[in-house]
Amino acid sequence: AFADAIARHRPHVVGLMEVSTIDIDLTALGLPVTYHVDFLAELNQALASRHLHYRGAGQEQNFEAAPLPGIRLVDRDVLLVDAHRVRVGDDVVARTYTTNLGPVAPGVSLSRGFVSVPIEVEGEHYRVTSTHPEANLAGIDLGLLRAAQIQELVAVIGKARHAIIMGDLNDLAGSPMYQVLLNAGFTDVWAALKPSTDGFTCCHASNLTNDRIPDQRIDYIFARGLGRHAD
Numbered sequence: 001a002f003a004d005a006i007a008r009h010r011p012h013v014v015g016l017m018e019v020s021t022i023d024i025d026l027t028a029l030g031l032p033v034t035y036h037v038d039f040l041a042e043l044n045q046a047l048a049s050r051h052l053h054y055r056g057a058g059q060e061q062n063f064e065a066a067p068l069p070g071i072r073l074v075d076r077d078v079l080l081v082d083a084h085r086v087r088v089g090d091d092v093v094a095r096t097y098t099t100n101l102g103p104v105a106p107g108v109s110l111s112r113g114f115v116s117v118p119i120e121v122e123g124e125h126y127r128v129t130s131t132h133p134e135a136n137l138a139g140i141d142l143g144l145l146r147a148a149q150i151q152e153l154v155a156v157i158g159k160a161r162h163a164i165i166m167g168d169l170n171d172l173a174g175s176p177m178y179q180v181l182l183n184a185g186f187t188d189v190w191a192a193l194k195p196s197t198d199g200f201t202c203c204h205a206s207n208l209t210n211d212r213i214p215d216q217r218i219d220y221i222f223a224r225g226l227g228r229h230a231d
Contacts, residue, residue: 003046012121014080015130015166021074053083058115060094066107079115079130089118097149114153127160135170147176154184165222186222
């Protein structure tokens with residue numbers, strides 16, 4: 001589905017969050033269960049099969065969880081660019097935030113981060129960033145943590161004239177995190193271009209039956225220096 005959407009719209013840049021590698025091997029427990037999936041490898045294969053030439057411009061590992069023997073999850077943020085239309089600069093920044101939750105359960109330590117990449121498209125320069133700040137946990141509002149993480153990101157982006165931030169930001173319009181972005185000169189692209197449409201993206205049923213109607217907008221593109229009708 002992702003590959004079909006990319007083929008349909010042909011974006012210069014694709015920001016990916018929750019890019020997981022999952023490994024399960026329960027044979028040591030006497031169970032004939034082994035499973036491996038790498039979301040990035042599968043997406044790259046699907047893109048290649050459609051003759052789309054996207055390549056990784058940067059990636060960052062958020063966290064690795066091993067809650068039980070034989071079970072391991074790695075979570076990453078990744079930026080892909082159209083290899084034929086986009087030139088990637090040298091100043092790629094990919095790292096975790098300095099402020100994170102850390103250990104939350106045996107074998108699980110939560111850290112979040114970002115990938116920020118300078119690119120050139122048709123002679124114009126941009127800094128494009130993909131990020132996934134921390135979500136609320138066990139009913140605890142972590143809005144101030146998200147604001148601190150995004151404040152760090154804004155400092156990394158600095159005064160780049162043309163800048164784009166995209167991601168599952170895990171927060172709502174009007175939150176402290178949202179205000180940090182507005183104060184840094186960024187515009188909520190959806191709110192600017194489609195103010196009469198809610199644009200809800202969250203949340204689906206945990207079992208993916210799609211029997212829950214999304215009622216929140218927590219996935220965003222923010223832009224600075226592109227103009228209201230920028231593509």
